[in-house]
Amino acid sequence: MFLEQISNPKKYISHHLHHLQLDLSNLKIVRSEIISSRFWILNIDSIIFSFILGCIFISIFYIAAKKVTTSVPNKLQAGIEIIFEFILLNVKGMFQGKNLLIAPLSLTIFMWVFLMNLMDLIPIDFLPCFFETVFQLPAMRIVPSADVNITLSMSLAVFALIIFYSIKIKGYIGFFKELTLQPFTHPVFFIFNFLLEFISLLSKPISLGLRLFGNMYSGEMIFILIASLLPWWSQCFLNVPWAIFHILIIFLQAFIFMVLTIVYLSIASQSH
Numbered sequence: 001m002f003l004e005q006i007s008n009p010k011k012y013i014s015h016h017l018h019h020l021q022l023d024l025s026n027l028k029i030v031r032s033e034i035i036s037s038r039f040w041i042l043n044i045d046s047i048i049f050s051f052i053l054g055c056i057f058i059s060i061f062y063i064a065a066k067k068v069t070t071s072v073p074n075k076l077q078a079g080i081e082i083i084f085e086f087i088l089l090n091v092k093g094m095f096q097g098k099n100l101l102i103a104p105l106s107l108t109i110f111m112w113v114f115l116m117n118l119m120d121l122i123p124i125d126f127l128p129c130f131f132e133t134v135f136q137l138p139a140m141r142i143v144p145s146a147d148v149n150i151t152l153s154m155s156l157a158v159f160a161l162i163i164f165y166s167i168k169i170k171g172y173i174g175f176f177k178e179l180t181l182q183p184f185t186h187p188v189f190f191i192f193n194f195l196l197e198f199i200s201l202l203s204k205p206i207s208l209g210l211r212l213f214g215n216m217y218s219g220e221m222i223f224i225l226i227a228s229l230l231p232w233w234s235q236c237f238l239n240v241p242w243a244i245f246h247i248l249i250i251f252l253q254a255f256i257f258m259v260l261t262i263v264y265l266s267i268a269s270q271s272h
Helices: 002-007 009-016 044-066 075-094 102-121 126-135 148-180 187-229 236-268
Strands: 018-023 028-033 041-043
Touching: 009 018, 009 187, 018 044, 041 044, 044 075, 044 102, 044 148, 075 102, 075 236, 102 148, 102 187, 102 236, 148 187, 148 236, 187 236
Parallel strands: none
Antiparallel strands: 018 028, 018 041
């Protein structure tokens, strides 16, 4: 079946744009496209790979923490220290308040998103073909950040923290005043201010999630198009340059997601 799809570009592209999904209404595994019209559907491939990558991230840092030394560090500890210093430098430069959660949250977001993006460099046929051959699974997408459900879930978690700290620091009345008394202070503009600020507030998680999804989905799509439309012997001439350029995108998208999280939480933590 997989070889038949490779010989047909339309079927090949369609195959790689389908998720392995679980229909909660009847607990049945289905194969559906990237956006399903049914609500009770879980993209279990994205969930599984997100969980595995999260465990890999925690395990690597746990091993490095257990073997940390004040003498000459090993290569793993040196790499972890570089990442820590990079995160702390950005947090200190952008976050104005004092919050013990921001640095660990920023580190978790950066590393988790980076690892999810890094899956895009694995040959697109390798794992889907393996799972279809060994486990008879009809579809498998291995890049969680190319799934809008994953990126929006992460951005909604950040949005919940924005609301929490806005209310915690400003209070309910202060938070309501922030939505109604700016940019215009005259009572006539209260409704206008609220609509403007409410839309601005909602745009934060939407733009945060869709930006990551759009960049990673388009990158994945280019790999799929190269593999489907070009003969195998010529694919390396486009795949290798795009993969090298894509390394920058992988790092940059993780960095942007982390930076915007810090900035949004910094704004929410201001007392005015």
